[in-house]
Amino acid sequence: MTLTIIIILGVIMIAAAFGAIYFNKLLAAIVSAGVISLLASVIYLVLGSPDVAMTEATIGSGLTTIIFLFALNKVRKENKK
Amino acid sequence: MIFSLILGFILLILGISMMLTRNNLIKIVIGFSIMDTGIHLIIVSIGYIRNRTAPIIDAAVNIKDATSQVVDPIPSALVLTAIVIGLAVTAVMLSFIVEMYKKTKSLSIDDYQELKW
Amino acid sequence: MIRKIFVIFAIAGLIMMLLPLVVNFEYKDSLNELSSQYVRGSIDDLKSQNVVTSVIVSYRGLDTLGEVTVLFLATAGVGFLLKHKKNKNSLRKASELLQTSSSFLVALIILFGIYIFVHGHLTPGGGFQGGVIIASAFLLMILSDINLKFNHLILHLVESFSGAFYVVVGLIGLLLGIGFLNINIVPLGNFGQLFSAGAIPIVYSLIGLKVGAELTAILNTMGGEQ
Known part of the structure; x- marks a missing residue:
C-alpha cells in the first residue's frame, strides 16, 4: 500500500518537476512547484512523520507559493510602470 | 523506504539542473525550492522504519515498549527546522529579485554581469 | 556552448557522487541509541x-x-529591501464573496491556529505550523481588502515581546540552576493532559505568536500596498 502510494505520487511529482523546468509561463512553473510540495507532504504522512507533513503542507505548498506569486505580481507591476 | 529515497534524489538532481540551466531569475529560485523538497524527502526516508507508527505516544503505542514501535523522531525534527528556514531564505531571495528588477528591468541572469570575470 | 558542457559535467558528477548512497542504502530495523534515549526521555x-x-x-x-x-x-x-513604496494602487477590488466570507472566516482560522500550537505536545503540530495558520488568516485579510493597513505597532509588540519572553523562560532555568531553556521550571503534570510537559506549551505558544507575527509582516511587506 505504502509502495503504491509512493510510486503513483512520485510519477506525478517528477512530471510536475519537468513541467516546472520546461513551462514558458512563470505562473505555471510556480504552481507546479507548489504541487510538488503538496504531494511530498502526503508522502511524509505515509512515511510516519505527520509533523513534517503539516509543516510542508502549510509552509512549503501554501506560503511559499503565495510569496512567489506576490513577487511575480510586484515584478509585473514594475514592468507596467 | 528505498523508493522515496530515489524520488528525493531525482528531485534534488532536477532542482540543481534547473538552477544551472535556466535563464530566468524566478525560475532559479523555483529550482532551489524543488531541490529543498528533494533533500527533505531524503532525510525523512532515512528515518523511516518498516511497519512502525509516528513518534506520538498515544493510544496506538504501548508506553512500556515505545522504542520498538515508533519511527526515528530526529529526522522529523531536523526537517521541520529546515522547511521554516527554507521559507525565510526564499522570501529574502525573491525580495532581492524584485529590487534587482527595479534597477535593470530584466529578469534574465545574462544581464547581470557585474561579478563576471 | 562551453557553459552547457560544464553543466552536463557538473550534473554527471553529482549523480556519480550520490549513486553510492542509493546503492548502499540499508534498511534500519531499530532505533539507534540517541533516538531511543529521546523517546524514553520524552x-x-x-x-x-x-x-x-x-x-x-x-x-x-x-x-x-x-x-x-x-x-x-x-x-x-x-522589510529593508522592499521598504519605500509610494505608488497609488489601481488594482481592482476583491469580489463581494471574498470580502463577506473573509470577515467570517478570519476569527475561526486564528482560533484553529491557536488550537494547533497549544496542543503541540499532544498532537502533530506546534508553534511553527500554528504560526503559519495564523499568518494565513491575515493573508486572507490582505487579499480581501487591498487598502488594508495593519497596525504595525501591535505586530512589532507581539513579535518582540514573545521573542523576549522566550529568552526569559530560558534564563529562569539558568537562574534556578537547572540549565538554559530547561522545561522543568513549571510542574510537569500528568502524561497526556493539556497542562502537562512542563514549560513546553508555554514555549511553543510564544514561538507560535512570534512566527505568526513575523510571517504576517513578510506577507504584508511583499503583498500589501503602503
Missing part, C-alpha cells in the same frame, strides 16, 4: 506525548532559538 522525564515536539523544544531548544532568530533576520531583510 515519556519518562518530560511527560510529552509528541516526541518531535520534545526534541525541538527541549533537547534542541537552543537550535530552535537560533531558528527563530534567523526568521526574524529574514523578516528584517525583506
